[in-house]
Amino acid sequence: MKYKKIKYLLLPVVAMLILPKSVLAISYNEIDTSTLINFNAIFQIGAVMNDTSNSSNLNIVIGGMIVIILILIGTAMFAPKK
Amino acid sequence: MKKNNNQPNKLFLSIIVILLYFLWPYFLTEIFKILNIEGTISLTLRLILNFCLLGIVIYTYRKDLKKYLKEFKKSNKKMMLSGLKIFIVGLIIYMLANLIINILFSNALKYYDYDSIYAVFVKVPLLSMISTILYYPIIEEIVFKKTFKEFINNKWLFVIITGLINPFFQTALTSFNNPLFIIYIIPNIILSITFSYIYYKNNNIIPGIIYRIIYNLIPTTLAFFAIINL
Numbered sequence: 001m002k003y004k005k006i007k008y009l010l011l012p013v014v015a016m017l018i019l020p021k022s023v024l025a026i027s028y029n030e031i032d033t034s035t036l037i038n039f040n041a042i043f044q045i046g047a048v049m050n051d052t053s054n055s056s057n058l059n060i061v062i063g064g065m066i067v068i069i070l071i072l073i074g075t076a077m078f079a080p081k082k
Numbered sequence: 083m084k085k086n087n088n089q090p091n092k093l094f095l096s097i098i099v100i101l102l103y104f105l106w107p108y109f110l111t112e113i114f115k116i117l118n119i120e121g122t123i124s125l126t127l128r129l130i131l132n133f134c135l136l137g138i139v140i141y142t143y144r145k146d147l148k149k150y151l152k153e154f155k156k157s158n159k160k161m162m163l164s165g166l167k168i169f170i171v172g173l174i175i176y177m178l179a180n181l182i183i184n185i186l187f188s189n190a191l192k193y194y195d196y197d198s199i200y201a202v203f204v205k206v207p208l209l210s211m212i213s214t215i216l217y218y219p220i221i222e223e224i225v226f227k228k229t230f231k232e233f234i235n236n237k238w239l240f241v242i243i244t245g246l247i248n249p250f251f252q253t254a255l256t257s258f259n260n261p262l263f264i265i266y267i268i269p270n271i272i273l274s275i276t277f278s279y280i281y282y283k284n285n286n287i288i289p290g291i292i293y294r295i296i297y298n299l300i301p302t303t304l305a306f307f308a309i310i311n312l
Binding site (some may be wrong): 045048051056060061068071072073076 | 093096180214234258273
């Protein structure tokens with residue numbers, strides 16, 4: 001039981017070793033935008049950010065939305081009932 | 083076989099949620115145009131009103147979400163631990179994929195449109211941080227995963243379909259016209275599949291949301307600290 005708890009305590013240490021850049025950046029506040037962009041090549045923000053002023057985004061949204069709804073209807077029609 | 087009479091209602095509800103999610107930004111844009119609201123105020127209002135949409139979506143699925151919460155309270159440790167293994171494996175593969183892409187395509191970074199994401203962060207950093215940590219993980223897990231969970235019983239079909247849809251929009255809305263679009267989408271698919279698998283394995287959306295919040299904390303915190311120091 002005790003060993004298991006130690007394993008969880010090791011997690012932040014492992015995370016710090018994996019992410020030395022982030023730890024340093026946050027600790028020393030020395031990061032600039034170029035470093036940030038370089039860093040975000042490894043960690044992108046996981047969010048669907050839609051710039052509504054971009055007209056090509058509207059086409060993507062409409063096309064994607066139709067495809068999603070069709071997949072949804074398809075799976076609802078053909079999936080085995082619970 | 084017992085006929086499931088709720089199926090058409092659930093399908094209708096899912097379609098409404100999807101339509102609402104996609105049309106909401108355009109609805110806000112039109113309202114702001116009519117009221118002549120521009121700049122940082124419109125951005126701030128947009129981020130605040132997004133939480134209204136989140137409230138509507140949560141209210142729509144309140145019964146299921148209450149059930150999820152009840153189950154999560156009962157066995158949160160078990161769910162989080164089983165999710166942790168998947169999350170760590172997914173995150174490592176995701177990081178490796180990103181590293182390989184950046185090594186193979188050294189010019190890849192200049193094609194990626196960070197402007198649209200960081201433009202919002204520069205103008206309203208705190209609110210953007212709150213949105214990225216709380217709003218996006220919850221709403222995207224519900225819209226892109228919960229809506230499908232009602233209908234897909236097959237494990238891998240669910241994981242693959244829901245794992246593909248979210249990253250498609252995440253990448254397409256920033257870099258659809260770039261030749262490297264197909265490459266950018268790969269790491270995002272890996273991460274999205276990870277969250278879908280966590281959801282399916284626990285039959286509960288909450289661990290996936292929590293792990294997504296944890297993940298989003300990394301780039302968001304960096305963006306926040308970088309921008310307030312500009």
